Amino acid sequence: MDGVAAAAISAGWSILGVCNDDSSLTAAGRERSRRALRIWAHHGQEAEKAAVRGIVAAYECAMGTEAGPVELSFFPDQQYTERLSIAAAAGDMPDVFEVDGPLVARFVDAGLVAPLDHLFSARDLDDFLPSVRIQGSVRGHLYALGAFDSAAALYFDRRPSRKRVYGCRQRQQAFRGPSSSTPANA
Numbered sequence: 503m504d505g506v507a508a509a510a511i512s513a514g515w516s517i518l519g520v521c522n523d524d525s526s527l528t529a530a531g532r533e534r535s536r537r538a539l540r541i542w543a544h545h546g547q548e549a550e551k552a553a554v555r556g557i558v559a560a561y562e563c564a565m566g567t568e569a570g571p572v573e574l575s576f577f578p579d580q581q582y583t584e585r586l587s588i589a590a591a592a593g594d595m596p597d598v599f600e601v602d603g604p605l606v607a608r609f610v611d612a613g614l615v616a617p618l619d620h621l622f623s624a625r626d627l628d629d630f631l632p633s634v635r636i637q638g639s640v641r642g643h644l645y646a647l648g649a650f651d652s653a654a655a656l657y658f659d660r661r662p663s664r665k666r667v668y669g670c671r672q673r674q675q676a677f678r679g680p681s682s683s684t685p686a687n688a
Contacts, residue, residue: 538573540596542586545576590614601646603637610640617643 543554555574562569575596577585582600589595590612601609609615622644627635630647638646 538571539569539598540573540575542575542577542582542596542599544582544600545578551576603646603648606638606646607640610645615645617645618647619644622647 541558543551545551546554554576558572558574562572583605586595586599586601595614601615606615618638627644634648635644638644638648
């Protein structure tokens with residue numbers, strides 16, 4: 503797969519992985535990858551799908567005739583990870599795919615994605631939040647970029663919590679946990 507194609511598409515998407523070189527693909531997968539750039543994405547809301555289609559259209563416009571055909575497939579959330587696992591086992595991964603940030607290291611360790619370092623300048627990467635770059639990096643190499651950071655929030659009722667051993671801080675006493683800029687997989 504053309505590395506520039508991967509970079510052009512990944513720069514505007516949520517977290518994306520780019521398949522490793524063709525040696526990880528079966529003969530059928532290699533043949534199909536020559537014919538079309540295969541992109542897999544979560545089904546999501548209609549607005550999300552429209553945004554993904556827009557990114558693909560912008561890529562096709564920017565690349566012109568060099569782009570070749572693009573095969574965009576959406577899968578329901580419940581099936582998405584399972585389909586990726588089946589494709590990996592069969593050696594027939596898509597060329598570009600969404601992957602949840604916390605799963606990037608797993609795909610790297612399995613040899614299913616290629617580093618993207620050489621596809622982006624430092625100036626390009628300055629457009630991304632540091633937390634997005636960290637989340638897509640494994641052992642010092644960039645493997646995925648997201649349009650936004652993955653976030654987790656904890657909501658609870660403060661009244662019963664005040665009676666517990668763990669207590670409850672007032673709003674002005676926000677929790678100061680480990681730095682979000684320290685990668686978990688460094």
